[in-house]
Amino acid sequence: MADPYPPTGPLEHGLLDVGDGNRMYWEVCGNPAGKPALMVHGGPGSGCSVNQRRAFDPGAYRAVLFDQRGCGRSTPHAADPATDLAVNTTEHLLADMERLREHLGIERWLLFGGSWGCTLALAYAQRHPDRVSEIVLVSLTTSRRSEIDWLYRGAGRFFPEAWERFAALVPDAADTPTLLAGYGRLMADPDPAVRTAATDAWCSWEDSLLGHESGDRPGPFGDRPPEARAALTRICAHYFAHGAWLDEGALLRGAGRLDGIPGELVHGRLDLSGPADTAWELSRSWPGARLHIVEQAGHTGTDVTRDLLRDALDTFAHR
Numbered sequence: 001m002a003d004p005y006p007p008t009g010p011l012e013h014g015l016l017d018v019g020d021g022n023r024m025y026w027e028v029c030g031n032p033a034g035k036p037a038l039m040v041h042g043g044p045g046s047g048c049s050v051n052q053r054r055a056f057d058p059g060a061y062r063a064v065l066f067d068q069r070g071c072g073r074s075t076p077h078a079a080d081p082a083t084d085l086a087v088n089t090t091e092h093l094l095a096d097m098e099r100l101r102e103h104l105g106i107e108r109w110l111l112f113g114g115s116w117g118c119t120l121a122l123a124y125a126q127r128h129p130d131r132v133s134e135i136v137l138v139s140l141t142t143s144r145r146s147e148i149d150w151l152y153r154g155a156g157r158f159f160p161e162a163w164e165r166f167a168a169l170v171p172d173a174a175d176t177p178t179l180l181a182g183y184g185r186l187m188a189d190p191d192p193a194v195r196t197a198a199t200d201a202w203c204s205w206e207d208s209l210l211g212h213e214s215g216d217r218p219g220p221f222g223d224r225p226p227e228a229r230a231a232l233t234r235i236c237a238h239y240f241a242h243g244a245w246l247d248e249g250a251l252l253r254g255a256g257r258l259d260g261i262p263g264e265l266v267h268g269r270l271d272l273s274g275p276a277d278t279a280w281e282l283s284r285s286w287p288g289a290r291l292h293i294v295e296q297a298g299h300t301g302t303d304v305t306r307d308l309l310r311d312a313l314d315t316f317a318h319r
Helices: 090-104 116-127 145-152 160-167 176-187 192-214 226-241 250-258 277-285 303-317
Strands: 012-019 022-030 035-040 061-066 109-115 132-140 263-268 289-294
Touching (some): 022 090, 035 116, 061 090, 090 116, 109 116, 109 303, 116 250, 132 277, 132 303, 145 176, 145 226, 160 192, 176 226, 250 277, 263 277, 263 303, 277 289, 289 303
Parallel strands (some): 035 061, 132 263
Antiparallel strands (some): 012 022, 022 061
16 A cells, blocks of 8 residues: 655645635645645535645645635634524535635646545536646545435435434434434534534444444544534534535536546445445546446545555646
8 A cells, every 4th residue: 555645734824714704724735836736625514634635745736725614723613503504505615615726826726525525526626627627536425415315314224223313313304304404403502412412413323334444443423523523513414404505416417517627536335425326427427537446445445545546646746
């Protein structure tokens, strides 16, 4: 397995005023004269991390990372129930990304996204294809309502006891959007105990799906700091209750707009959070995209997953 690149500190960072009282954290790492690339983090609401800097060759890339509205070091923080999520939608995030590109004086950049980051990267690239040089995506999602229904209801067929605990907090929910909207209400409750119980139940469900991948290690949702877990839960419930404000199947129907943009897609065969059919459909609709299905890999990937991503980014660095 190829090791990640050594950790690097940011060359510059700041808080960008993106309107609506929001200030978005951003940072630039690597080579100031290198190939521009944007890391689009998952969640929604997970924030970027120091380890994500290590995906990029620091000698070749001018890597940009940012925390989407309401999470990470961006303000105001969604863990606070007083934070208004009406101004936190997919359209707002797309505008934020374009404002950041202009702020940094970048003409075109490579997009690298995982999970929800795939949805946001695809939406941005289809909106601004002339601003995107290449795309690398891992653990594909397009946030169709059918995908959301699988993640928060259908996958319960594999973990019925865990899903029953998850659904118990919104006992009258007849369908997935109602269940997720119920979690949104719980996360806006003024009682901290109510919000904590909802956060614990949400993260426990997410970790149930990933537990078969990580063995005895703590789950990637449950082991986050309390405020980060609360923001992630609240933002996820908000976005997915609304189908990410995307017409059903829009990103697959619009994949032809990516013609001329090379893409590398990496997806685990055993990804229970997002089955491989979405990645397959996207690869069939996007001219110039190449799909790698990784056997024995799930949503969090394996050494093979990470080697494929390293190879893709290293290849594109010199394109």
